[in-house]
Amino acid sequence: MTASKDSVPRQRDRAGTAAALVENAKALLAEQGFQALGINAIARRAGCDKQLIYRYFGGLEGLLDALGEDIAADVTRRLAPLDALGKPQSYAELMERLALGLLQALRDDRLMQRVMAWEIAEPSPLLTRLTLARSKALGMWMMQTRGNLTPPPEVDAPACNAILVAAVQHIVLAGAAAGQFSGLALRADDDWERLRKALKRTIRALYGA
Amino acid sequence: MTASKDSVPRQRDRAGTAAALVENAKALLAEQGFQALGINAIARRAGCDKQLIYRYFGGLEGLLDALGEDIAADVTRRLAPLDALGKPQSYAELMERLALGLLQALRDDRLMQRVMAWEIAEPSPLLTRLTLARSKALGMWMMQTRGNLTPPPEVDAPACNAILVAAVQHIVLAGAAAGQFSGLALRADDDWERLRKALKRTIRALYGA
DNA sequence: CTACCATGTCACTGACCGGTGACAATGGGT
DNA sequence: ACCCATTGTCACCGGTCAGTGACATGGTAG
Numbered sequence: 001m002t003a004s005k006d007s008v009p010r011q012r013d014r015a016g017t018a019a020a021l022v023e024n025a026k027a028l029l030a031e032q033g034f035q036a037l038g039i040n041a042i043a044r045r046a047g048c049d050k051q052l053i054y055r056y057f058g059g060l061e062g063l064l065d066a067l068g069e070d071i072a073a074d075v076t077r078r079l080a081p082l083d084a085l086g087k088p089q090s091y092a093e094l095m096e097r098l099a100l101g102l103l104q105a106l107r108d109d110r111l112m113q114r115v116m117a118w119e120i121a122e123p124s125p126l127l128t129r130l131t132l133a134r135s136k137a138l139g140m141w142m143m144q145t146r147g148n149l150t151p152p153p154e155v156d157a158p159a160c161n162a163i164l165v166a167a168v169q170h171i172v173l174a175g176a177a178a179g180q181f182s183g184l185a186l187r188a189d190d191d192w193e194r195l196r197k198a199l200k201r202t203i204r205a206l207y208g209a
Numbered sequence: 210m211t212a213s214k215d216s217v218p219r220q221r222d223r224a225g226t227a228a229a230l231v232e233n234a235k236a237l238l239a240e241q242g243f244q245a246l247g248i249n250a251i252a253r254r255a256g257c258d259k260q261l262i263y264r265y266f267g268g269l270e271g272l273l274d275a276l277g278e279d280i281a282a283d284v285t286r287r288l289a290p291l292d293a294l295g296k297p298q299s300y301a302e303l304m305e306r307l308a309l310g311l312l313q314a315l316r317d318d319r320l321m322q323r324v325m326a327w328e329i330a331e332p333s334p335l336l337t338r339l340t341l342a343r344s345k346a347l348g349m350w351m352m353q354t355r356g357n358l359t360p361p362p363e364v365d366a367p368a369c370n371a372i373l374v375a376a377v378q379h380i381v382l383a384g385a386a387a388g389q390f391s392g393l394a395l396r397a398d399d400d401w402e403r404l405r406k407a408l409k410r411t412i413r414a415l416y417g418a
Numbered sequence: 419c420t421a422c423c424a425t426g427t428c429a430c431t432g433a434c435c436g437g438t439g440a441c442a443a444t445g446g447g448t
Numbered sequence: 449a450c451c452c453a454t455t456g457t458c459a460c461c462g463g464t465c466a467g468t469g470a471c472a473t474g475g476t477a478g
Contacts, residue, residue, distance in 0.1 A: 220455090220456095221454075221455050221456080222455085223454080223455070226455080226456085257456070257457090258456060258457055258458080260456080260457075260458090261455080261456070261457095264455085264456095
């Protein structure tokens with residue numbers, strides 16, 4: 001019952017080995033969570049000696065830094081599909097896309113779920129940096145996509161958006177962990193559809209049709 | 210640099226020892242999180258031998274069961290202050306009380322934060338049971354307090370409420386972990402006040418004034 | 419060919435973990 | 449006074465962890 005390895009045997013290829021270590025760390029995190037992310041486990045999975053982690057990354061911390069950059073790059077890549085729909089016509093539509101897009105992207109991304117769970121369970125400077133990078137990427141996307149759309153002046157949009165994003169994140173995490181949240185089943189697709197509808201309604205109620 | 214102990218030396222007092230074990234497990238969880246909740250650590254903190262955990266609870270699992278009941282009792286106790294304000298006059302007011310009350314209660318309750326982080330990071334039958342108990346307690350409070358207030362028929366209240374509760378929970382957890390969320394600082398009280406306002410607005414927008 | 423350095427492997431340490439069996443102390447019932 | 453179950457303590461086991469020093473291997477520059 002050993003996890004499958006992502007990397008083929010390399011030979012005297014430092015860059016390749018280092019990349020394999022990062023790759024396997026990533027996979028291990030996605031599959032088993034941050035608890036399993038130890039020096040021994042990563043080296044074992046990558047099929048090389050843990051000594052190399054110390055040599056090439058200066059220890060687990062260094063490897064996690066590299067992993068962090070890798071993940072940060074994933075975030076912006078994940079946001080790209082949202083632009084395929086063209087420019088939104090209203091602030092409400094903008095937020096609707098963001099919220100629903102985030103919901104879908106997060107649901108599909110076990111790795112990101114693990115990272116977010118990690119951030120919550122065991123804060124650390126590295127993790128906090130990752131969170132920062134994520135919300136920054138979200139902010140950038142907002143700025144670019146928003147154009148000159150503005151929310152109604154009487155609402156505190158950053159705060160309201162934080163509520164929306166937090167709800168999406170928490171529900172996805174709780175759903176992945178327990179298959180339900182607050183009495184809502186979150187297994188079949190139509191459970192999620194109900195949620196999407198509620199999200200839309202909330203956004204419309206906040207920002208107008 | 211050892212954690213302070215909650216319990217004084219006991220002598221041949223099985224019930225007292227067992228209670229001290231539960232109590233110290235609780236404190237340990239609140240202070241250091243679920244990662245630190247091991248047989249050795251609990252026994253050390255309680256000032257007795259780990260063997261007693263096996264004898265009295267059949268192992269860590271059994272102790273955690275007892276801990277779970279303890280925590281479940283806390284939940285309903287935490288909900289009580291919400292009733293001090295008398296009956297709400299509208300469904301919106303009901304949900305406003307629930308959301309803001311939950312926000313405050315969670316912010317003040319490190320233990321509950323730890324439990325929720327645990328649930329998300331490392332799902333297990335016990336933890337899922339705890340979650341169930343919590344949402345059940347919330348539901349009971351709702352039923353009792355609601356009276357015959359009803360949400361507007363066109364909104365999916367359970368789904369919308371799930372969004373509200375999820376947002377509250379996630380923001381509290383993220384705030385405790387990183388001191389901010391989605392670009393909002395969550396340190397000083399006025400940061401939180403902004404959030405409360407946004408929550409109120411969202412609820413009013415959903416359920417009417 | 420040789421010497422050297424980068425790469426990779428191995429064996430070991432010390433610490434901590436959960437778990438278990440044997441033993442010591444206490445106090446109540448007879 | 450004695451017995452004995454209950455309560456509590458201790459020492460030890462096997463396993464895993466992070467971390468380190470020594471060693472094998474292979475490519476390459478001289």
